[in-house]
Amino acid sequence: MGHRLIRPLRGTITRLLQQQPKLLPTTNVFLNPNSSRNYISEMRKEAFEGNILRLLRNEIQYELDRSPPSQHIPEFNLFIVDEKPGEQWIRLQKKFGETEDIRVDVTMFDASVPAKKPGGVVAGGDVQLHITMIVNVFKGEGSDVLEFICSAWPDTIEIRKVFTRGHDRITAQPYTGPGFKNLDDKLQDSLYDFLETRxxxxxxxxxxxxxxxxxxxxxxIRWMGTVKSFIEKKQKK
Structure with missing residues (x-):
């Protein structure tokens, strides 16, 4: 089965937008044409927004019933996990030895590639999700930072770049060295061991x-709740 973490609402809401003028008849029911138009316009708006609210409530309930989110996990293998609601990144931090601080900034899913079966054949419709990791190794106040740009696949870490930069990021575009796969194989293995140890x-x-x-x-679910709350909020007269 391919990746489908959420059921998209875009198609449903697009159809609703296309149908919006048909929600209520446009027959005048008042003697004053302007009053009639304003009344009908307001009724159309309320019916349209009511349909969006119904869709959002149904989707929120569907996600909660199918598999409700679990509680935030604050720690993993001595890493402290810092997550802020509404952001697309999380940060993991820990100390290593007496002098090193390790910081890992991690995206939510930002790409995917076709999944492969053990024999190397691409599985129909399946994908492997990609996560970007930026690993910073600090060795004391004022020292340079060793930075690794990595990919996190479902069961493995892949290093893409390794370079040093200033602690304060003053250099706008530091030299990032050659592509990782262009390095000597033994050096690649040593750098993987360096990360593995940490x-x-x-x-x-x-x-x-x-x-x-x-x-x-x-x-x-939070996004749907925010949109729902906005639509429910009535304009101040």
Whole structure:
């Protein structure tokens, strides 16, 4: 089954927009034509908004009934997980040894590729979801930062770039070095070991995918609730 975390409302709302002029008849029922038009326009608006509210309530209830979001997980393998509602990033932080601080900024799902079966054949309709990770390793106040740009797949971490930059990010475009796959194989392995020792590993990738699936659902339900509240709010006279 392909990735389908939420049931999109776009098609339904588009159809509703197209049907909006047909929701109520336009026959004049008042002697004053202007009053009649204003009354009908207001009734159309209320009926249209009522339909959107009904769709939103149904979708919220559907998501809650099907599989309600789980509670925020505050920690994983000594990483403290910092998540702010409504944002597309989370941050993981921990200390390593006596001198290092590790910070990992992680996106929600931002891409996908066709999934492959063990034999290498692409599975029909299935995709692998992609998460971007930015790993920063700090070694004391004022020192440069070692930064890794990584991909988190469902069960593995892939390094894409490794470079150093200033602690205060003053340099707008630091030199980021060659592509990671252009490095010597032994150096690549050593850099993977460097991250593995600090807990940036396949277990973390699996945790992040489960975490982001839950956050995706949570944010979708929150978004629908926010839109619903806006539409329910009456304009001040």
């Amino acid at each position: 807990g940036i590993n396949d277990d973390l990738a699996a945790f992040l995918h489960n975490y982001m699936k839950n956050k995706d659902k949570t944010e979708f």
